[in-house]
Amino acid sequence: MAASCARSLTKVGWTILESSALRRPGTGVFFSACRMPRRSYYYYGGGGGTGARSGLPWSLRAGGSRALGCAFLLGGGVGIYHTVKLYWAQQRQLAQEQAQAPSTPSTSASLSLTLYQYQTCPFCSKVRAFLDYHGLAYRVVEVNPVMRREIKWSVYRKVPILMVDEHLQLNDSSVIISSLKTYVVSKGSSLSDILRCYPEMKSVNDSGKEVTEYNNKYWLMLSQDETAAVYPDKGSQKEEMKWRQWADDWLVHLISPNVYRSTGEALASFDYIVREGKFGTLEGWFAKYVGAAAMFVIAKRLKSRHNLQDDVRQDLYKAVNNWVAAIGKKRKFMGGEQPNLADLAVFGVLRVMEGLQAFDDMMANTKVKPWYRRMESATRNHDGLSQSSR
Structure with a gap:
């Protein structure tokens, strides 16, 4: 002017x-x-x-x-x-x-990402941890867990859902992470082409309910040279896949029995859920008191289903200490000097307990605290930003 x-x-x-x-x-x-x-x-x-x-x-x-x-x-x-x-x-x-300033990756600039989520969902937290670590900009749409109006347009009725450029829909937290990681590492592959490598499979579980699963969801679809660059150490790829699956199949199932262990903890957990989630006034009141009572009962069933000890904290402590032992004393992360996808998955699951008694007990009674604080710093500072350039 x-x-x-x-x-x-x-x-x-x-x-x-x-x-x-x-x-x-x-x-x-x-x-x-x-x-x-x-x-x-x-x-x-x-x-x-x-x-x-x-x-x-x-x-x-x-x-x-x-x-x-x-x-x-x-x-x-x-x-x-x-x-x-x-x-x-x-x-x-x-x-x-x-x-x-560090260079901004083309992925961040070229992809418009919208994450449909529940704030306290461990699977959604995994996706946020990945996006934050790699410095990928995204918009969050908090879904009302009762009515789910925000995702009424989707046949897939679970969260997380990640929309890319407003037309490509990615479902399942592990598929979202694997496909995006493949995209930021690979040369010349479109995200829609990569997504075809994770075909959707429908089946009926033991309860007679139809469930959707995805093949190859812990694999990165990379060339031989790209695989060698991402996984320079022998066995590191298999180790990452093993612990990513462990986070989904075991660790995540320890969360509910621990945060709803007692009536007091159940009320505190639902108070947190209502504050962080998207509820109306009546929905929030109903969720806090009725939901807390229901989840206290469900937590007892989950405890039986997964053969947990009477004191479910002990199973949580054991799982977390097994994770720390797998990293060992010579590595900062399971990925070495920088977190890998297993680090991000475990961190994403555990951090949904922050602010609750179960989290404080875990930090005080296990050896996870130093690793956890390093993960906080790595995601907050977007330490994986340089890995996200194409």
Whole structure:
């Protein structure tokens, strides 16, 4: 805008100086270049009112016009000078910022991601951990867990759902993570092509309920060279897949029995769920009290189904300590110096307990705390950003 004003001032200055209206009277030209009306030649002021001719000699009027024109030129010139000066200063600052800041991955810029989720869902938390770690921008749509109006358009009625560019739908947390990781690592593969490598399979479980499963969901669909780059150590790929599946098949089933272990813990858990979730006033009250009572009963059934000990905390402690032992003392993460997909999965599952008694007990009675704090830092700081460039 400053440059536009400066150019306008300069143009007006030249127009005033070059106008034939500055010639001696009688030439018959009246600011034709500016298409100004005849009365522009009149003097406004001195009590004469509109339409009173100036009593100034022509030479003074001409001199005043020349001075006015020069003033416009000077103002325009100074404006252009400062505009150019400001422009180059901004360019230097931008160059310095670009040199100092980490490069933004093309995936973040080229993919529009929308995550449909429940805030307290461990599977949704896994996806957020992956997106945050890799610095992939995404929009969150919190789904009402009662009515689920936000996903009524979807045949798939579970969360998480990740919409890519508003037309490509990714379901199942592990499929979302595997396909996106493949996309950010592989060269030239489209996300829709990658998604075909994770076919949907429908089956009936032991309860007679139809369930949807996905083949290959712990695999990354990479070339031999890309696989070697992601998994330089022998056995690291199988180790990652093993613990990702362990997080889904075992660790996640320890959450409910522990956070709903007693009536007091059940109420505290549902108070947290209602605060973090998307509930109406009546729904929130109903969820907190009726839901807490229901989940206290369900937690007891889950305890029996998964053959957990009477004190379910002991199963949680054992699982977490087994995870820490698998990482070992020589590695910061299971992925080595940086988290891998197993680290992100386990972290995503465990952090849904934050703020609850089960989480505090876990941190106090296991060896997980140092690893957990490193994972917090890695996801918060988007440490995987450099891995997300294509």
